[in-house]
Amino acid sequence: MVTMAESMLDIINVRKSYGDELVLHDISVSLAEHEVKVLIGASGSGKSTLLRTLNLLEAIDDGQILLAGTDITAVGVNPDKVRAQIGSVFQSFNLFPHLNVLQNITLAPRKVHGVSKEAAEANAMELLQRFGLADKAKQYPDLLSGGQQQRVAILRALITKPKVLLLDEVTSALDPILIAEVLSLIAELKAEGMTIMIATHEMGFAKRVADHVLFLHHGKILEAGTPADILENPRTTELSDFLGALRDAGRL
């Protein structure tokens, strides 16, 4: 077990509504360095919204978000600078279809971080090699399987050495074998000490890899704890119902 170090991400009383609908209800959570935190909750509970506020793709109505101690929601903060330090991957494979794998991965290092083409490509090839994707470097995304696409998307987010990796249901569009591919990549990242916040419905994965699990319900954190606490000893009826539904669907 990696020892928990300083706090990497502090979410303090974050509130967010869409129109009249309160989607995030005074959320407070901290993510320590090297920690893997899993967000669970029914569809519409606010998982994606929470992740999008963290990389400033959604503005919050109230509260604060600190990244390594710095308030990234303060007035005057350049969101591009913040996003350059956070890796994010979403549910659908948002690779750029007009760029090949190598170009997809090296775009941010070259254009955002000013790394030379040669250095960025060498770096990308090393990463692809390590995760068994080197032979796909020159391929375009539409020729890759869903699992390969999602793994490339994760590597694209990783190559700039982000402080935190945000993953939003990165496996929900995949079939079981491809899910396993992607999850084992994430487990490897955890072993390397990556700080990760991930929304997922893969409870088995949560049990194996998560340090903490958060249960989100209608924009509130109803329960938080270790995977064993949450998955085996639910204290609220909402969580028992949610886990029951997953069990019925054969996902637990």
Next chain:
Amino acid sequence: MSYQPSPLRLQREAARRRASRRSTLIAILSTVVIATVLTIAVTGAPGFKAVKESFFNWHYAKSAFPHVLSGLWLNLKVMLIASFFSFILGLLIALARTSHSPLLYPVRILATVFTDIFRGLPLLLVLFLVGFGIPGLQFTWLTNSVVVLGTVSLILTYSAYMGEVIRAGIEAVNPAQRMAGRALGLSPTQTQRYVVLPQALRKVTPALLNDLISLQKDSGLISTLGAIDAIRAAQIDASLSFNFTPYVVAGALFVSLTIPLTRFTDWLTFRQDRSRVQQGQW
């Protein structure tokens, strides 16, 4: 053991061959019938002899050909230059109209007004307004060349068309692509440049090529200002010989100029459709 096709398969293949032979036969027959009917209908017309004499006279065709061809060279140059600048101006208009920068607000308004005007005005009117209006201003530093003014008119009209096509392409790119770009830390401008625009241009290439085909034809309208292009050259020859064959020569040359571009556009559209089917993006 080697594969032996089952009788079922042989039967099916024989049936398929029969069906395909029948289709070929029907296609040949119907072509012959229609061609015969058309020939009889046209050559049987009471005025056929006169029309043939005044539109399809081999002697006049030969004598007009070099003049019309050198006129066509002008059309081609005008078309290439107008295409280039229409695309650039159209691209700038599309970028201005899709940007959200407050700094560009006046440019956005200007681009919208420009598009509304030049998409609405008939090209012939633009040609008259520019071709006769600008020399009328009597600026000594401004050109009076009908070729230049004609080309400018084409650019004004076609940049408005192309701007709209490119704008539609930009708006058709999945918003998730822009979000993915921003999530990587790319600025709005970088996201537009490296993520959105390349995809947008790819999507609208067939539509832009269609505009080029139109532009190629419409380059003939500069003859109304007096530029000696293919049509004007044909007109001069026709008025000297009292025979319309030079117009037919000009028409044939224009068509032969557009056919390669048309086929290329068809091929490109076909290829894009096919890759969309393969990706299940219907």
